Every structure is written in structure tokens, then in C-alpha cells.
Amino acid sequence: MTESAVVTYARGLLGRVLHGHDVAVRITEVEAYGGINDPASHAYTRTARSEIMYGAPWRLYVYRSYGMHFCANVVTGPTEEASAVLIRAGEVVDGIDVARRRRPAVKDVALARGPGNLARTLGLTLDDLGTDLLAPDGVRLGESPAGTPDISAGPRVGVSKAADVPWRFWITGDPTVSAYRRSPRA
DNA sequence: ACCGCGATTTGCT
């Protein structure tokens, strides 16, 4: 697998604020999924679930994982590639009281650590599938940060295919970033 | 229609 536009989008999302339902986080960790060119992507095979990724960019792709969790992605361009960026972790910057209520007995730094936990903290569910993230209010993305954050890269968490492709990006040294766990099937 | 399994998380041994 080679360099791709989705990598640029992924790195560019770090540091941006993602507004959920009454809670907002500063994105600290993401993973790039290269769509039709990426065996690890849900869009590698076009199905009802992955159809959203073949559509317009800057919309929200939410999927259910292991029956009980939701994971949130930003669909990116170019449209023909059906690529998307998984939001893996963030730092709560607004609505901290609501966030704590949704995740009882969890330290603030871990409120949005891990994709399932992040979606839960933001109150995101399948109801938010397809949301336009550039809309003026509701679930949306904020402006890009002023400075460029210091970014580290490594292999993606939990994927059994293309397990060595270093398409996971995080803000170096940020305490909210999740721990790396390789898929047992990789 | 059936069966296996996952871009996960949590808790217990």
C-alpha cells in the first residue's frame, strides 16, 4: 500500500474539535482507512454498511462494533476511493459534566480514549450516521488549530489485514491517546 | 437461512 490522500486528511484532523451531543473533544488520535485500496477498510467491499463512504466527504460514518459499541469516522475525499478516518481518542474540551455522567468512574483523561469510548462520551449513535460535519451547528467539526501539532505514527489498532501499515496518527505525548494493541489474528 | 466473527471494552484470574 502506498501513500494516499486519506493520510493527509487524517493528520489534518488532529487538534481539531469534534462537537458531539452537548460534549466536544479535541481530536488527539486517528486512523486512516483507504477505502477500495485498503484491505482493512470496511469500504474494501462495497456493502450497505459501507455505502456512506462512497458518498460526499465530510460526513459521519458510524458503525456498531461487537454489538455494544459505536465507532465514529469522518468520510474524506476523493469520493472514488471511499476513504475515511476513524476518530480514536480525544480530550474533552466542553461539556465535561455531561461527559462524566455518560462515563461514570472514569478519569477525565480517559473519557474519550478508544473509539467506542469516544463515541459514547460524545453521545454518538447510528442516528448520527450521515451527518454533515461542516454544518453550522449540531454534530460537527471545528476549525483547524492555529499551530501544527507534533505528530507520531504507527500501525493501526486491532486490524487483522494490512496490520503493519503505519496509518495510525496521534499527538505526540498526549495523555488521552489509547494504548496500542495488535489484533490477535494479525 | 445459517454461521462465524469483528476498526472494542471491561473485569477477573
Next chain:
DNA sequence: GCAAATCGCGGTA
């Protein structure tokens, strides 16, 4: 470190 929880998706029959 390992297994359970839990269910819709996707491949196969």
C-alpha cells in the same frame, strides 16, 4: 493475560 458480553454484517449454502 484472557475470556465474556452481544448483535449485525457479510460470506456461504
